[in-house]
Amino acid sequence: MAAEDAGSPxxxxxxxxxQQTIDRLNRDLAKKSDQVRIIQQISSEITSTLDLDRVxxxxxxxxxxxxxxxxxxxxLKDLAENTLRLFASRGYDPSGVGAEVAFGEGVIxxxxxxxxxxxxxxxxxxxxxxxxxxARLEASGEMAPGPxxxxxxxxxxxxxxxxxxxxxxxxxxxxxxxESPKPSAFDELDEILLGIVGNQAATAIDNARTxxxxxxxxxxxxxxxxxxxxxxxxGGADDPPPRGHGRAPRPQRVHRIRGDLGT
Amino acid sequence: xxxxxxxxxxxxxxxxxxxxxxxxxxxFEALDMQIEAIASIVGLxxxxxxxxxDIYRVISVTKNVDERIPLPDIDEPPGPR
Numbered sequence: 001m002a003a004e005d006a007g008s009p010x011x012x013x014x015x016x017x018x019q020q021t022i023d024r025l026n027r028d029l030a031k032k033s034d035q036v037r038i039i040q041q042i043s044s045e046i047t048s049t050l051d052l053d054r055v056x057x058x059x060x061x062x063x064x065x066x067x068x069x070x071x072x073x074x075x076l077k078d079l080a081e082n083t084l085r086l087f088a089s090r091g092y093d094p095s096g097v098g099a100e101v102a103f104g105e106g107v108i109x110x111x112x113x114x115x116x117x118x119x120x121x122x123x124x125x126x127x128x129x130x131x132x133x134x135a136r137l138e139a140s141g142e143m144a145p146g147p148x149x150x151x152x153x154x155x156x157x158x159x160x161x162x163x164x165x166x167x168x169x170x171x172x173x174x175x176x177x178x179e180s181p182k183p184s185a186f187d188e189l190d191e192i193l194l195g196i197v198g199n200q201a202a203t204a205i206d207n208a209r210t211x212x213x214x215x216x217x218x219x220x221x222x223x224x225x226x227x228x229x230x231x232x233x234x235g236g237a238d239d240p241p242p243r244g245h246g247r248a249p250r251p252q253r254v255h256r257i258r259g260d261l262g263t
Numbered sequence: 264x265x266x267x268x269x270x271x272x273x274x275x276x277x278x279x280x281x282x283x284x285x286x287x288x289x290x291f292e293a294l295d296m297q298i299e300a301i302a303s304i305v306g307l308x309x310x311x312x313x314x315x316x317d318i319y320r321v322i323s324v325t326k327n328v329d330e331r332i333p334l335p336d337i338d339e340p341p342g343p344r
Contacts, residue, residue: 104303105304106303109303118293119293125269126301130304183270
């Protein structure tokens, strides 16, 4: 039967289609092995430095390559309060570094609050929908007119967002987020890939941040006596930790030092 | 049930059979988080409360050709997102 139909247009079309499928699968496979290679690379790169900016840069570059995204950012949790601050970004102009996001605010804020990954494929459309509902509520007097939409860092025309909480054990370090102006740009595979990058990123970022704080403490000790430095570290608490054991300071205490010295 | 594909705006008829409702778990949590996230952006935080996620079994899917909304060709070349 195959021999008889070999020359028929239908069969040839079928063969061409099959070839296309095989080509596509091969491309997919090549992409996947590329992703695995990049992920392997990150783990060695990321542990090679304790410089926070450098770690963030490595994480964002890896995210960009593994997921094929152009817009990515890392927000870190404030050491004392439940807010996030944008520390690094790629694909934004201006970079937005320094912008703050409160817990529970927007996709990133809710991810931080719940410590769970979130993927949204129609951010713009959803915002437009709820904005019109709000306008109707305000028009009918069911709701008092309130402040306009919160200004959050990110693309003004964002449609797709994938945000991952960076966790060390169960402690939130920050949020890694990618965005696209295209709707439904991310899928389940992207969640898995971002999760792998994020797992390594969280520990590396946390280590770099702790190192940064310890450095600050040791610089302080050059200007003050160790006792005074410890006292500043503990914020004048009645029960300062035992000194001189090279113990990592409790992060929120050190944050107070920064405030006190205005640096 | 009549649904529109958010990507192509094609209309589809779904024949559904109610299975169960969820008030916790990954599906509920994911939907709840999305509602809260978007609501917080437009200043409606806490106003919309997800009561449950209803799970249906899909019996059949038929493309509803009559309801297709004509759209200009917006096909974009594959590339970085």
